Amino acid sequence: DIQMTQSPSTLSASIGDRVTITCRASQNINIWLAWFQQKPGKAPELLVYMASTLQSGVPSRFSGSGSGTEFTLTINSLRPDDFATYYCQQYLSHHVTFGQGTTLEIK
């Protein structure tokens, strides 16, 4: 299985900040990488796919980049609604795998 490792596990930030979450794959996954946002008690929601393509309806303050084994999700101008847990997921392999998650907390 392809292992996905996110850092940091927890991130504290303030409203208006810019934050970056990193995701590393255990092998080359080209650009077959997605990012999800999950709020407590809710299903994950797709933010980004193909490493950098924003899903329809996702605000432009979210952006994804990277290829191969290293990827980032950047959120500009944090809003209260952005405080949640974020997961990366590879879909190169039919056995998709997720990172362990990054919880974004209000400082």
Added chain:
Amino acid sequence: QVQLVQSGAEVKMPGASLKLSCKASGYTFTSFAMHWVRQAPGQSLEWMGRINGGSGNTKYSQNFQDRVTLTWDTSAKIAYMELSSLGSGDTAIYFCARALSMTVVALPGHWGQGTLVTVSS
């Protein structure tokens, strides 16, 4: 719009089997793969398998290979996930999720609300 409505919460005894449902609407049901993903309390997401659009062929995670069966009722537009030989480690929220597109079958893009399953004696 795409809507996936999952069946209600369940409590099961260890050793029992489970069958969850996921009713789809808002799209051509058999054209898209349906994934099942679970999330244990406080944990990350774990992919279980998918049933492919069109053929209805299935792919399963090796972690569940012998215990999980995915099926669907195309006339009712309902996908099912059966899991046998339940243990306490199967306590989790189970999500169905439709593939993002007909070509990107491996990406679960639209998710149901989840079903909480508790395994306890």
